[in-house]
Amino acid sequence: MPRRVLISDALSPAAVAIFKDRGVEVDFQPSLGKDAEKLAAVIKDFDGLAIRSATKVTAAILENASRLKVIGRAGIGVDNVDIPAATARGVIVMNTPFGNSITTAEHAIALMFALARQIPAADASTQAGKWEKNRFMGLEITGKVMGVIGCGNIGAIVASRAIGLHMHVIAYDPFLSPEKARDLDVEKVDLDDLLARADVITLHTPLTPQTKHILSAESLAKTKKGVRIINCARGGLVDEAALRALLDSGHVGGAAFDVFVKEPATENPLFGHPNVVCTPHLGASTNEAQENVALQIAEQMSDYLTRGAISNAVNFPSISAEEAPKLRPFIALADHLGAFGGQTVDSGVKKVTIIYEGAVAQLKTKALTASVVAGLLRPLLADVSVVSAPAVAKERGVVVDEVIRASDGDYESLITLIVETETHERRISGTVFHAGKPRIISVNGIEVDAVVAPVMIYVSNDDKPGFVGRFTSILGAAGLNIATFALGRDREGGSAVALIAVDGAVPDAVLTDIRATPGVKEVKALHFTPA
Numbered sequence: 001m002p003r004r005v006l007i008s009d010a011l012s013p014a015a016v017a018i019f020k021d022r023g024v025e026v027d028f029q030p031s032l033g034k035d036a037e038k039l040a041a042v043i044k045d046f047d048g049l050a051i052r053s054a055t056k057v058t059a060a061i062l063e064n065a066s067r068l069k070v071i072g073r074a075g076i077g078v079d080n081v082d083i084p085a086a087t088a089r090g091v092i093v094m095n096t097p098f099g100n101s102i103t104t105a106e107h108a109i110a111l112m113f114a115l116a117r118q119i120p121a122a123d124a125s126t127q128a129g130k131w132e133k134n135r136f137m138g139l140e141i142t143g144k145v146m147g148v149i150g151c152g153n154i155g156a157i158v159a160s161r162a163i164g165l166h167m168h169v170i171a172y173d174p175f176l177s178p179e180k181a182r183d184l185d186v187e188k189v190d191l192d193d194l195l196a197r198a199d200v201i202t203l204h205t206p207l208t209p210q211t212k213h214i215l216s217a218e219s220l221a222k223t224k225k226g227v228r229i230i231n232c233a234r235g236g237l238v239d240e241a242a243l244r245a246l247l248d249s250g251h252v253g254g255a256a257f258d259v260f261v262k263e264p265a266t267e268n269p270l271f272g273h274p275n276v277v278c279t280p281h282l283g284a285s286t287n288e289a290q291e292n293v294a295l296q297i298a299e300q301m302s303d304y305l306t307r308g309a310i311s312n313a314v315n316f317p318s319i320s321a322e323e324a325p326k327l328r329p330f331i332a333l334a335d336h337l338g339a340f341g342g343q344t345v346d347s348g349v350k351k352v353t354i355i356y357e358g359a360v361a362q363l364k365t366k367a368l369t370a371s372v373v374a375g376l377l378r379p380l381l382a383d384v385s386v387v388s389a390p391a392v393a394k395e396r397g398v399v400v401d402e403v404i405r406a407s408d409g410d411y412e413s414l415i416t417l418i419v420e421t422e423t424h425e426r427r428i429s430g431t432v433f434h435a436g437k438p439r440i441i442s443v444n445g446i447e448v449d450a451v452v453a454p455v456m457i458y459v460s461n462d463d464k465p466g467f468v469g470r471f472t473s474i475l476g477a478a479g480l481n482i483a484t485f486a487l488g489r490d491r492e493g494g495s496a497v498a499l500i501a502v503d504g505a506v507p508d509a510v511l512t513d514i515r516a517t518p519g520v521k522e523v524k525a526l527h528f529t530p531a
Helices: 013-021 036-045 059-063 083-088 101-116 119-127 153-164 178-184 191-197 217-221 240-249 287-307 324-344 365-377 389-395 467-477 508-515
Strands: 004-007 025-028 048-051 070-073 092-094 145-149 168-172 200-203 227-231 252-257 276-278 349-358 399-405 413-421 425-432 438-443 446-451 455-462 481-489 495-503 520-527
Touching: 004 013, 004 036, 013 025, 013 287, 036 059, 048 287, 059 083, 070 287, 083 092, 092 287, 101 119, 101 153, 101 200, 101 227, 101 252, 101 276, 101 287, 145 153, 145 191, 153 168, 153 178, 168 178, 168 191, 217 240, 240 252, 324 365, 324 413, 324 425, 324 438, 324 520, 349 365, 365 389, 365 399, 365 413, 389 399, 438 495, 446 495, 455 467, 455 508, 467 481, 467 495, 467 508, 508 520
Parallel strands: 004 025, 004 048, 048 070, 070 092, 145 168, 145 200, 200 227, 227 252, 252 276, 349 399
Antiparallel strands: 349 413, 413 425, 425 438, 438 446, 446 481, 455 495, 455 520, 481 495
């Protein structure tokens, strides 16, 4: 039976041609995605569904998709697809994370120039019949310092363009290796250094719990007076109210935003300020970018349907029915270990070693390694998947090693993650007991038996009397309920760790109070995807 693909959103005719050239039948109905009832009625006849943002692929639609094998999103965002429901039905969900990169990078550069030379305001003034030449004093870009927060695919392109403009580029990115920074000809710095030195700051990182308000009121106060701030990445990376206050005070010289916390942005704290330039999320809005993502998704879907090749999948690779029951809990454990490492490292990751011991070493360790690396990268790179994670790690100069060992310890299966950074090493071990629940059983060599929960607090401290009492008092005063409490130490009076599962989000003020507790070395709020 020939493979059939339904295109339910507007897609380039060239994409249709790619499907046909590769032997895939195409039904092109660009308006169908707006009618969920009709889509649900016909989806059973197709192996693939190619969409943009208008089509909403819900669990109800997927229930009728008995033949569906792949959903292809022409673009980055897949929030219009119920990914857990698709994964449960064995449907691969693909996107095109790099198709908009150049266009978005160019928009950031365009906003920098518009801001530096006050082009929108000067244009409005001139066309209104005014000639206010002395009003619009600009900023010369040559020789200025650009600070790039997030030097991945788009950030690297922006850095390249800025270097071509004879700017000096400094970059903050915990996953950018020194070798990769040298290749890009950028100076790798910590966040405080970037804030203090940059004349222009541009953000190119996804929005995660770790990156939300990365430019907070506190961070913005550390910036160089007169700094210009550009955001073409995600709304929420910058505290908009705090930025407005610093714009009003004159500390921040200007801001140019393409993305906002609430979109469509019909009102915003930044609106109306004379030194602010705003555009309505135009980063990917060029004919070339829209053509690129359409062609890419057609190629990816065709390759999967005709050859079984998977690229840019956002859910885990397909696994046979026989392997799934054994592998699934270890995939969850691998993701949790990676997420633990990714949320607790504070400097650039140089090397990742995953050690498999015992029965787990006989499973598909490549899939498990991909899950570890995806979990590790996800706190700062939200769009990374188990399929794309190894390539993203390689692109950023992170070495990933697998070690297979026979079991020589107390556990039938054991996975150990070792994360080496520029300043320290982090080691986390975990296992899966017969009930199938992932457990963390060692942190930095200290034994601790903790069932993984959606929200946990990790504390490293000196082993001294009274710590637990002070800690629980802080949580109680904040109204945080403790679900589980796991403790471990290397010796009496030595180093100790605690992993506490709590019900609900942990306020920053709580973490601040814990850090102030005598003997505390490190505190992190950790978030895990439920197994």
